[in-house]
Amino acid sequence: GIPLSRVRASATDTSKVANTSATAASTGADLNGKAAQDAAGTLRKRLVEFTAKTYHCAPEDVVLADGTVFAGELAIPFADLxxxxxLARVQLWSDGFYATPGLSWDRETMSGNPFGYFAYGAAVAEVIIDTLTGEWKLLKADALYDAGNSLNPAIDVGQVEGAFIQGMGWLTTEELWWNPNGKLMTHAPSTYKIPGVSDCPDNFNVRLFKNRNAFDSIHRSKAVGEPPLLLPFSVFLAIRDAIASVGDYRFNPPLRAPATGEAILDAVDAVRAMA
Known part of the structure; x- marks a missing residue:
């Protein structure tokens, strides 16, 4: 498969503190999740030490599971503990900090290890185009995305679906153009065409590929924010394939991105001229 995204390591990140790093490049769960995990670990250690001291057992004999704290032979509801x-004035809040380990990058030599892991995906799209008007429609899309050990499959599938449609707009309708005086003409919803609900295919299938992350990410998950944005290249290439049918697939259509109606018509005319 083609690597869709490499999780960029902005050197550090924290959880619930001022001046934290941005969640750009799909790092929100990776960085803040690990910082929260670090904070939770500190709290757990305090509670284990308090339990061991209170119930006269070794810390290694304390187990926290299923809403219960087991101290040797005793079982205490977690809320009671x-x-x-x-009441014993144990600090019950904590902060957490996480810096992605093992990362390096030298801009001069273009060498190093700037990313913790790769995310992979695959997609297939079926489209229909009108060779007289340049209009087109996505009929069906199938996407498979590598979310590692997904933190929340329902949310992650929704992220993939949203990224797919967003990327489809980026590659087809969202064109920026300026008039001869340098004024941006695609400046509002009336002129800058983002995809809507009606642009979603009737047959839209998204699945997550279970692939436990080899990198020590939060619960071995993988980023699912921006990487799926590249899956709709399948839509762009399906449009180009449809245009190629005009010349019995003998020529490679010169389709530019975004593949607007005008761009599709230009490519259709070019193929007809080649034929």
Whole structure:
């Protein structure tokens, strides 16, 4: 498969503190998730130490599971233990910090290891075009995305669906153009055409590929924000393939992106001229 995205390591990130790093490049769950995990680990350690001291057992004999704290042979509801810890003035808040390990990059030599892992995906699209008007429609799309060990499959599938339609707009309708005086003419929803609900295919199938991340990400998941944006290249290439049918697939259509109606008609005319 073709790597869709490499999670960029903005050197550090924190959770719930001022001046935290941006969640750009789909780093929100990766960085903030690990920072939250670090904070939770600190709290867990305090509760384990308090439990061991209170119930006279070794810290290694304390187990927190299923809403219960097991201290040797004793079983204490988690809420009760937290109440006891609160009354004993145990600090029940914590902060967390995470810096992605093992990263390096030298801009001069273009060498190093700037990313923690790769995300992969594949997509197939079926389109129909009108060779007289340049109009087109996406009939069907199938997408498979590598989300690692997904944190929330329902959310991740929605992210893939949204990224697919967003990327489809980027590659087909969202054209920027300026008049001879340098004024941007595609400056509003009336002129800059983003995709809408009606642009979604009636047959839209998205699945997540279970592929536990080899990199120590949060719960071994993978980013699912921006990487699927590249899957709709399948739509652009399907449009180009449809244009190629005008010349019995003997020529490679010179289709430019975004593949607007005008761009499609220009490519159709070019293929007809070649034939």
């Amino acid at each position: 937290v109440q006891k810890a609160y």
